[in-house]
Amino acid sequence: MNEFDTLLAASGIALVEHFDRQRLLDAGFSPRRIGEWRMVHAVYFGATRWAAKQREALELARGSGFTLDQLVLVEKQLRPLDDDSTRWKLRHTLLKFRGSYEALRRHAKEIVPQPPKQKPRAQVIFFAAQMGMRTMLVTAPERDITDIETALRTGLDPTLPEAPQMVGPLLDAMRSESGIPHAVPRPAVLVPLPEHLKILAGDGDEVLLGCSDGTTMTGAEYLQRFHGAELEVALFHPEAGPVNLYRGARFANQKQRDLLRLAQPVCAAPDCKRAADHCEAHHITPWARGGETNLANLAPLCRYHNRVNDDVGTGKRGHIVRRRGRLYWRSPRGYLVANRCGNRGAMELLFA
Numbered sequence: 001m002n003e004f005d006t007l008l009a010a011s012g013i014a015l016v017e018h019f020d021r022q023r024l025l026d027a028g029f030s031p032r033r034i035g036e037w038r039m040v041h042a043v044y045f046g047a048t049r050w051a052a053k054q055r056e057a058l059e060l061a062r063g064s065g066f067t068l069d070q071l072v073l074v075e076k077q078l079r080p081l082d083d084d085s086t087r088w089k090l091r092h093t094l095l096k097f098r099g100s101y102e103a104l105r106r107h108a109k110e111i112v113p114q115p116p117k118q119k120p121r122a123q124v125i126f127f128a129a130q131m132g133m134r135t136m137l138v139t140a141p142e143r144d145i146t147d148i149e150t151a152l153r154t155g156l157d158p159t160l161p162e163a164p165q166m167v168g169p170l171l172d173a174m175r176s177e178s179g180i181p182h183a184v185p186r187p188a189v190l191v192p193l194p195e196h197l198k199i200l201a202g203d204g205d206e207v208l209l210g211c212s213d214g215t216t217m218t219g220a221e222y223l224q225r226f227h228g229a230e231l232e233v234a235l236f237h238p239e240a241g242p243v244n245l246y247r248g249a250r251f252a253n254q255k256q257r258d259l260l261r262l263a264q265p266v267c268a269a270p271d272c273k274r275a276a277d278h279c280e281a282h283h284i285t286p287w288a289r290g291g292e293t294n295l296a297n298l299a300p301l302c303r304y305h306n307r308v309n310d311d312v313g314t315g316k317r318g319h320i321v322r323r324r325g326r327l328y329w330r331s332p333r334g335y336l337v338a339n340r341c342g343n344r345g346a347m348e349l350l351f352a
Helices: 003-009 021-026 031-045 051-064 068-078 084-095 101-111 142-153 162-174 193-200 219-224 254-263 303-308 346-351
Strands: 123-126 136-139 188-192 208-211 216-218 232-237 280-283 298-301 319-323 326-330
Touching: 021 031, 031 051, 031 068, 051 084, 068 084, 068 101, 084 101, 142 162, 216 219, 254 280, 254 298, 280 303, 298 303, 298 319
Parallel strands: 188 232
Antiparallel strands: 123 136, 188 208, 208 216, 280 298, 319 326
16 A cells, blocks of 8 residues: 555544644644644544434444545534534434535535525725735625716726726725815834933934834934924834823823834734724723723734733633733734734834
């Protein structure tokens, strides 16, 4: 028997009997595939109050010759069902089927009740920018979308692709006098605390400060304009991070939100690309447990990650921490992971 024959022989239920997630991760298997295998392992070898049904299903799985992919397919088809008794009955029926993967998929579609389709919600979804372009997905009542489509298709050149031609008219309509205004960027001066003290001591000509829009100014110019209404100043300490006044209220004020945006341009959760401008000010130590509304205890998190953050320390999910002025997600196993998506934050620009 060669290695390929061995692979085929061990591709069924026996492959997950001694399932070990960490060993699979260490071996380089994808987390998605590992999650599917764990689902199968839980059904056939996990704790259950349906022990007799589980033993019967295990015998059928061993005798069916099903591949692991077929067993995963069965569980995915049964997952929407709420009734455990119905799920076990249909699982036994599917395990008695003989055929290819596609034949099993078609058979499962025929006998497994499908959940009723949900009416789409009216919503607008924004996706992360890619190479200077962004995608917006709009779901709205069909009459309104049809009105928009009819207006955008008027006057199109039939010799050219339609979709690119409709972008300009849509933006023109949005930018009309009563439409959506252009966002006005507000550059801030990024000032390290040691340089700030040097400027105040009269050595400003030797200090060059960077602004969040990529421009620079000398310490002398900064001092002259410090109290000007047109200039926003963001002060950062190399260890503590952004500097600001301490709390008196439950919610962060605008100055604190601006400093959070500069220090962490996107949601602090790893791989999340939601801009900090559209995030919530998360309390690292919860407000209900005495956490203060100051910058040392705040982090920008999108609505989803703010709600799944492990505030109470159950150990089941990770949580956001601040270390040496920077924000990290701390995994349940104790690893610190920074979100490197989007532009670099002020701490990296100033103290890298």
